[in-house]
Amino acid sequence: MPKSTFDFKSIDTDFCIYLAAVSNDPMGVKFSEHTYLVNEYEAIRIAKLCKSSKKEVRFIFASSCSVYGSLGDNAKVETDKVQPITDYAKSKINAELGLEKIAGDNLKVICLRFATACGASRSTRLDLVLNDFVITALTTGKIEILSNGMPWRPFINIKDMAVSMKYCLNAPLEKPYQVYNVGSKDFTFRIKELAECISKLINAKISIADKNPKDSRSYTVDFTRFETWFEDKWPLYLLEDTVEELTNFYSKTIKKYGKNHFNDFRNSSQYIRLKMLQEKNSNPNIKLFVF
Secondary structure: OOOOOOOOOOOOOOEEEOOOOOOOOOHHHHHHHHHHHHHHHHHHHHHHHHHHHOOOOEEEEEEHHHHOOEEOOOEEEEOOOOOOOOHHHHHHHHHHHHHHHHOOEEEEEEEEEEOEEOOOOOOOOOOHHHHHHHHHHHOOOEEEEEEOOOOOOEEEEEEHHHHHHHHHHHOEEEEEEEEEEEEEHHEEEHHHHHHHHHHHOOEEEEEEEOOOOOOOOOOOEHHHHHHHHHOOOOOOOOOHHHHHHHHHHHHHHHHOOHHHHOHHHHHOOOOOOHHHHHHOOOOOOOOOOOO
8 A cells, every 4th residue: 555645643633633635536446546545544543643643633534425336216315225336335335434443422423425626716626517517518518428428427516515525614414424414315317417407507418328338337325314414404415506606617718818728628738637646757847727
C-alpha cells in the first residue's frame, strides 16, 4: 500500500469532517491502492486520533450511495444489504464498518451516504454526469449518454451536501454511530431521463451510445430517515435549480474563452481528475482549471 501523506500524530478538535477521497470509479480502477488508503485506512486512522483526544468529538464521514451498487429498483434504506461493485464503493463501505467499531462515548460518528454530486464550484468537476451533460449541451448543443441510459441515479447539489454536513455538527444523536442516505426522491432519475430533462431546459439533442457496455451501477435510495432528522427545508436545490446554476456559471467561462475551450474536455487534465493524476508524475505542475 502507498505511504500515507497525512502526518497527523494527534488531533485536538470538537469536530472532524472527512472529505478526503479518491473520488470516483474510474480513478478507483487506475489507483486502487490509493483509493483504499485515502478513503478507508486514513479515515479510520484519523477517527482513532480524534477518539484519543479523550473529549467528545463528532466525526462526519462523507460516504456514498454507490455502496448499494446494483440492487434493483426498490429504494434502499440504510439497513438494507449493500452491494458495492467498484473499489471506490468498497472502500467507502469498509470505512463505514471500521468507523462503527470505534464509535463510542467520546467519538460520535455520522456517515452520510451522499447521492451523486453535482453543481458549480471554482474547481468544478466535469467528470460528474450532470455537470458533463450541461457543459456539452451549452458548448455543442448535444448531450452524449455513454451507456444505454437506463441506470438509476440519485443526485445532490454540493451546496446541499455542505448544508447537511454543517447540520451534523450540532444535530441530536440517538446513538454514537449513525448512517444516513442523503439526497432526494425528487432528484432521482434514470440517466436517459436526466438527459431528456436537461435537453428541454437547454435545448440540446441527445445521442445514446447503445453499443457501449451496460453500466451495472443502478440504484434508487430512500432518503426518509435523513429528511425526518433534518429540521429545515430539504433539499434547497433540485434539477432545474442546479441546471440554472451551472448554466449561469459555465456561461461566464464560455463567454471569456469561447466554446472551443471545452473541446475534448474528457481527455483534459484541467477538468478530469483521473487525467490529472495520470499526468502528475510526468508534470508535477499540472493544475485543475479554476473558474
